[in-house]
Amino acid sequence: MSSADTPTAGGHIESQCTKCGRVTNHTIVAMVEDTVVKVQCNTCEGTHKYRPPKAARTTKTKATGGARRVTDKAASAKKTTADQDEWQQNVRDRDSAAAVNYTMDGSFEVEDLVRHPTFGLGQVVAVFKPNKMEVLFEQGRKMLRCQL
16 A cells, blocks of 8 residues: 555555564455554454554653652662561561461461561561552562451
């Protein structure tokens, strides 16, 4: 289809194929008014919603000046360090033998010690209805499923 032609049902158009993952030639299957709605790939014969070919990406220049956001890594590092300190203070004085093994159908309360097979020893920080709890582990806070 050239740029001067208007698309018609049964005509050909380039589209981003969802099955092939490439821009290929497609046959127009359905239109609503002057808009192409559904196409069939001529390569893999898959039928899908029309997706126009992606334009070549242009590199954007960074704007200078203005307030800078704290990067996610920096904020995460500060949060993780604070969580690690809090974990050591809360769990160090407690008997790890009293920790309950974590199960999704287990019932937990705030300040319970929990032993998780992946995250290790943790302390329940908060419980949210209907079935979630926040647990502080050595590597950070995790939201886990539980029963209330």
